[in-house]
Amino acid sequence: MMMKSIKSLLAESPNLTSIPSTYIFTQNIHDDHHHHLQASVLEHPADQEQIPIIDFSLLTSSDPLQRSKAIKDLGKACEDWGFFMVINHGVAEELMDAIMEACRGFFNLSEEEKKEFEGKRMLDPIRCGTSFNPSLEKVFFWRDFLKVFVHPQFHSPSKPPAFSEACLEYCKKSQEVTQLLLEGISESLGLEPNYITKAMNLELGSQMLAANLYPPCPQPELAMGMPPHSDLGLLTTLIQNGIDGLQVQHNGNWVNINVIPNSILFNIGDHLEILSNGKYKSVLHRAVVNNKETRMSIAIANGPALEAFVSPAPKLVEHENHPQAYIGMKYKDYYQLQQSSKLDGKSCLDRLRISN
Numbered sequence: 001m002m003m004k005s006i007k008s009l010l011a012e013s014p015n016l017t018s019i020p021s022t023y024i025f026t027q028n029i030h031d032d033h034h035h036h037l038q039a040s041v042l043e044h045p046a047d048q049e050q051i052p053i054i055d056f057s058l059l060t061s062s063d064p065l066q067r068s069k070a071i072k073d074l075g076k077a078c079e080d081w082g083f084f085m086v087i088n089h090g091v092a093e094e095l096m097d098a099i100m101e102a103c104r105g106f107f108n109l110s111e112e113e114k115k116e117f118e119g120k121r122m123l124d125p126i127r128c129g130t131s132f133n134p135s136l137e138k139v140f141f142w143r144d145f146l147k148v149f150v151h152p153q154f155h156s157p158s159k160p161p162a163f164s165e166a167c168l169e170y171c172k173k174s175q176e177v178t179q180l181l182l183e184g185i186s187e188s189l190g191l192e193p194n195y196i197t198k199a200m201n202l203e204l205g206s207q208m209l210a211a212n213l214y215p216p217c218p219q220p221e222l223a224m225g226m227p228p229h230s231d232l233g234l235l236t237t238l239i240q241n242g243i244d245g246l247q248v249q250h251n252g253n254w255v256n257i258n259v260i261p262n263s264i265l266f267n268i269g270d271h272l273e274i275l276s277n278g279k280y281k282s283v284l285h286r287a288v289v290n291n292k293e294t295r296m297s298i299a300i301a302n303g304p305a306l307e308a309f310v311s312p313a314p315k316l317v318e319h320e321n322h323p324q325a326y327i328g329m330k331y332k333d334y335y336q337l338q339q340s341s342k343l344d345g346k347s348c349l350d351r352l353r354i355s356n
């Protein structure tokens with residue numbers, strides 16, 4: 001049976017003042033960062049570092065000097081942070097609003113209607129639920145989700161009616177940006193611009209859209225929207241509904257991400273870490289919750305083809321200085337491993353590390 005969503009939990013107890021004990025995230029109780037989580041999210045300390053901003057229009061510039069500088073900046077952002085905010089990306093604001101509204105519409109369906117999209121198996125193309133993997137978790141996350149495979153085959157829930165068109169269009173447009181970023185990243189690694197596209201067989205690339213809903217939580221300092229994790233795939237695309245809550249780990253600190261309206265966030269996934277032989281690392285990030293407004297985010301995990309075998313690019317493996325640091329694995333096997341495990345830091349990628 002499907003576990004109760006956060007949405008229905010709140011619908012049944014609209015005056016909830018304390019969260020059920022199964023949502024109390026005690027793992028970090030002695031962690032200062034977590035203790036002061038809420039305060040730091042609301043205060044937005046001005047002196048806090050921020051992730052790099054990439055101006056996409058420079059990356060597509062016809063001026064070779066400007067373009068090569070943009071590629072250098074992109075490489076630096078990947079190396080230093082693994083997370084960056086892209087502006088001037090050309091994806092229309094209306095389109096970003098439309099997909100956000102479509103996802104909100106989905107979450108607003110009745111529990112009965114959503115049942116149809118519950119999805120039981122890992123590779124079911126449409127799957128909605130709550131937390132991450134409730135059957136394995138002792139503590140649940142304050143999050144409902146919808147996951148949809150949108151490439152190479154496009155799938156979409158049939159409800160709400162506007163979902164399919166908004167989703168198709170948004171995925172298509174954001175994919176154009178992702179593709180050019182991956183070409184720039186390829187170049188920044190000293191590889192042919194189309195190396196990643198070819199080696200990962202991106203024509204059949206696996207793209208999974210994950211919509212996250214974080215309703216207001218009466219005790220936000222005790223709960224977690226999404227625990228520290230890295231993403232699978234090459235590059236994740238992330239947008240939100242104007243409400244902050246994402247934190248990224250940088251030099252051992254949790255940094256609040258203040259998202260510039262209408263920008264798109266990107267972050268390095270585990271498979272780019274493998275492909276780059278560890279030069280670009282996937283980054284730990286988490287989502288915190290608040291007690292005022294419903295936060296939504298929409299991620300697209302842009303991965304290799306399910307059948308692609310992912311291992312470090314031979315050009316980036318050097319026996320003396322950069323020995324091969326990860327064993328290769330088929331993307332499909334990694335996907336199934338990750339989705340059927342607990343979401344726990346970089347534990348999945350750790351299994352592929354070679355200790356040199």
Ligand SMILES: O=C(O)CCC(=O)C(=O)O
Pocket residue numbers: 210212226231238240245246285286287296297299
């Ligand atoms: O909600 C967020 O900002 C983060 C979501 C996320 O990390 C994910 O969907 O993988």
Ligand SMILES: [Fe+2]
Pocket residue numbers: 229230231285299
């Ligand atoms: Fe993530």
